[in-house]
Amino acid sequence: MTHALGTSPRPIDSLLARLRVPVISAPMLIVSGPELVIAACRAGILGSFPTANPRGEGELEQWLTRIEDALAQAQDSGEATAPYVPNLIVHKSNTRLDSDLAAIIAHRPPVVITSVGSPAHVLPALHDAGIEVWADVASVKHAERAMAVGVDGLILLTAGAGGQTGYANPFSFVRAVRAMFDGVVVVSGGQADGWSLWAAQALGCDLGYMGTRFIATHESNAQPEQRQMIVDSELDDIHLTNALGNGLQTNMMRKSIVAAGLDPADYGVEARPFTGMSGLPGDGEPAPGPKRYRDLWSAGHSVSGVKEILSVAEVVDRLAAEYEEARSRTFAR
Template sequence: MTSDRLQRFRDRLSLPLIAAPMFLVSGVELVVAACRNGVIGSFPTVNCRSTEQLEQWLGEIATRLQQHADQTGRKAAPTCPNLIVHRSNTRLEEDLAVLLRHRPEIVITSVGSPAPVLKPLHDAGALVMADVASIRHAERAAEAGADGLVLLTAGAGGQTGWLNPFAFVRAVRAFFDGIIVLAGGISDGCALHAAEVLGCDLAYMGTKFIATRESMADDRHKQMLVDSSADDILLTTAFTGLQTSMLKPSIVAAGLDPDDLPARGAIDIGKDIDVTARENRPKRWRDIWSGGHSASGVTDVLAVDDLVARTIAEYRGAGGR
């Protein structure tokens, strides 16, 4: 399945793949390395400490990718900022204004309807893809005019979906002819090709990109993924209030029992009377690390160049073009 909306980028992609936008993990180095290897590089705008830093990141990414194109004669894959559209993002309007100035080719919206930002982003020439975790959310995003849907399925790292990817993709493809991106469980090129056969245009790969030299993740997080398998991933609401895939070993290292966690969202809510206790409390994302079911496919910490080359070989070996 190849959506016509992706044709403008097709000759710039080595794989139908997005390096997933990951909180506190995706930064300039990871995005640049992914894009110059023909993989769409994405990052949450909230990974930048300020709107000013977002401006700097986008400028640096664009400059380095243009230098790459000048040196190689090959234009890099698109850069794809990820915009949190939920009301909790107090920088939404400011970050959107920065994106409109830089005119990214693709933008992914998360945690809410893309409707409020669709027109300005479309006017700026961007394709807008919305992440969704249910059939109803997919229908609403499609009705709003999203160019693509990122289907969050069971097995994705971090805040995740719960639907089986086979059922979810086929149900959405029955009513949506735009871009479909599968998020969850893509551990190698064979799985990527399977996603295409299922009816997807692109897929996320997140967990394996955490364990790259260019990611901003703590080195201990990277090694923990190498040492872990899918059995070490725990789906819990304890840290965010939403279903979130976390690494059990990081929970244990923080002094918590994965089998006896507090109630929904009770950890890290910042309501301790004792200030010292609040400061020492394990922090989600900083101390409690995420990972997806594809942790079983992480066998070493690689440079992005090597990860993409390996994935291309797997993809072609499985019958991908």
């Protein structure tokens, strides 16, 4: 499963061709739960969630079973569903990595997305189980390292992405990676509509990656005020900081920092580290004050494209209509 340039059709192509629109509902800490994943897959797009979200003993297993049962039921009723693709955070701080890996392998989704580190540790076992590995990367150097490990896909984190963001320009990054990699390329950052997905494909990507757009859906685990803040924010309201995310650059909604009684000016790039933990239950001794992701909310520049709170099915309907419009306008010129 290596992908140098010029190789024959990829095993995943038939699955990608069945998607209604070329997009992944991106994994989001706290926000992505079974309802969001099931709704995404039923709407015909790939649905992802971080395996860190189910917290209790055996809860990941329950989530996986619940998602698979719901999708099997939908298929029995004649729906054409897309698969779910779990996200493993492979950073050394993830003490659950090996048990989460074993749970995923037992369920055999077609693809696993790895983030925040090298997939080297998990890739052999996933490949042995016939599961593709798509790794997120933020630089050409990281892309080369992931290719050397043998990944099947690369998710390119670019400037303006929600969560722990990239910094590269998407045009330059996609073209640099496409020049050396025939595997699946996914671009993350700045996309909220079907026009962007068409543009991503024109650039050479297989798929787009949307997080922020799916926060403002009825099925997300976001708080009501968080969804509304996405709708009420413009890209100018997105605040880049490395003081709120373990030192990694993270895009946050400025309004949520202010609402928590903090001054965004104190939390810039290279500002003092923030001690608040992730806000997930079971994350150790809570630090006093607001928690990032629970009270301080992340989102990307794509907030500018989110104008109302909708169901996932409605969002995907709109993405499909916009994608078709963008495509037909291109060929009408």
